[in-house]
Amino acid sequence: MSRPRDMLLRGAVLSPHAIDRVESYEDGFVRIDDDGRVASIGDWHDAPNDAGPIVHVGDALILPAFVDAHVHLPQIDVRARYGLPLMAWLEQHVFPAEAAFADPEHAERVAERFFHALAANGIGTAGVFATVHLEATHKAFEVAANSGLRIVMGKVLMDVNAPPDLIEPADRGIAASLELAERWEGAAGGRLHTAITPRFVPTSSAELLSHAGRAASQAGLRVQTHLAEQPEEVEIVSRLFPDSTDYLAVYDERGLVGERSVFAHAIHCTDDAFARLASSGSAIACCPTSNAFLGSGSFPLQHAKRADVTIGIGSDVGAGPLFSPLDVLRHFAYLDHIEPCELLYRGTLAGAEALSVDHQTGRLAVDKAADLVVLEPPADASGDPLQRFVQCVFRNPETRVVATLVEGRVVFGRLPT
Ligand SMILES: [Zn+2]
Incomplete structure (x- = not known):
């Protein structure tokens, strides 16, 4: 470089x-x-x-340069696996692809192609989910450092309801996340950032989410996760956490909702949840190509905008089939009537605001x-x-x-x- x-x-x-x-x-x-x-x-x-x-x-x-506020590194090779709803798609396509990252050399090879694909699509900054594997995530950070890109990335945390080779005890996952933060937060001249990255509520115990919230606030780290993507998932969350008023409350009660938090999707949210996201300073990564692909529903853009939530866009590769922010913006435009100026803003500055890197980039x-x-x-x-x-x-x-x-x-x- x-x-x-x-x-x-x-x-x-x-x-x-x-x-x-x-x-x-x-x-x-x-x-x-x-x-x-x-x-x-x-x-x-x-x-x-x-x-x-x-x-x-x-x-x-x-x-x-464009900002992709939500994308999965290990899913580059499971794009366009069409026909399943979210939970079945994860089990059949995503979890096997992520399990292969137990091999750090495989992780390195995939990471090379992944960061190249981001840059080739005009993306300068991305919010990236790696896998649960510590060594593979170190490798991914090394490749990110060499790519020259600006990257916010985290090791995925899962401790329940996923294949045995993709879960780990909560304390081990948090310790690994903090080790990554120690090594990579602010590295490469300030281009790299780390994020506490619980996958989503269905694969998290209450203990994991509480640890994650404490770790993020004590170390001052960003948080990225998923929220209310499909009705079936929302239903699972209400069964797992019957005492919480809604999906967002499960995160909020454990300290995961704040100024440096990004929630992907947030489709099946009430106006009240949007208001709480806005008042906490959290952001949404809206992923319209992914939502169309998995049949998740349409993001209620007017409701989120009325609440004044920060909304960046994400490809959500691999549920989103293409990396291109232009393609994501086209689908974003179809959510509603969008002014040209807003399209430019969503693809650039809004994503930088969502990832808390707008002091560095976005305009x-x-x-x-x-x-x-x-x-x-x-x-x-x-x-x-x-x-x-x-x-x-x-x-x-x-x-x-x-x-x-x-x-x-x-x-x-x-x-x-
Ligand atoms: Zn995602």
Whole structure:
């Protein structure tokens, strides 16, 4: 991986400020300093003339690298296994694939392909579930460090209701999670973060969830898990935890709901649960391609938005068949009428907010990391830069990721010379 270098990117530039506000330049520039940060951004007329080499991206768009807020590393090879509901799909396809990660060398080989796939799809940051295996997760972090990507990742915790080779006593799982945090939290110059990662309530004892909540708060770690994906799963949770008022309460009563928590799906939630998510500062990773694929239902976007919950998007590979954030955004758009500006925001800054990395990435602004994607729209795309971005979303197969940069380093593709 090469060092970042001082350079001046020239082209159409888009950077989200908020759900309804975008900074846009038809002929703009992004100056990257040799620490890999954005030194300045603006209209080409105002570009500094003492900067490094000029890289003109032609008709391509320059925007923040995408953020995939929810994706499973070991599931890259079980994508598009169609026809089963969640619980049966986990048992038949996912658990056998995850069991193979008992072999750290297998984990390393899969991790190489996985992080390459993220970068090739314009993703600069992702919230990743590994497997229950400690050594395999160390390997995955090593590969993540070498990939140049910005990654939030955790070892999956399961202690009940899963195959014997994928469960472990609660205290052992927590100790392994803390060992990973000790080694990897803030590593690779601050690009890597760890998360306490209970899979979901059905594979967790009350003891595991309590330990996980205590560990996250004592060590100040992020939390990622799943919430209310399918009615059958919600039913299982209410049987396992009859004293809790709902699914979210099971997590909340054990200290797992807070400012640094991300919940995938949250489809079958009441307005009250959305209000509690919002007031706790937790985020949702909305995974519309996965939800359609597994027949989980449609995310109630208007309800979650009324509660003002932070909502990023996730591919949820392997239930989501494709890594492409453009494909996920297209399905997100079909949930409701979405403004173009919101589509850009959901794919970038909102995901960074969900993963608590918005101080580093998610938009192109002075002193943020130069995490960006150079995206070539369909040949006949027209309109202003935001309109051309929307055409990338809806005509994804005709769109090309020219290059993905994280901290000013090319992690996929090539910049024009
Ligand atoms: Zn998932």
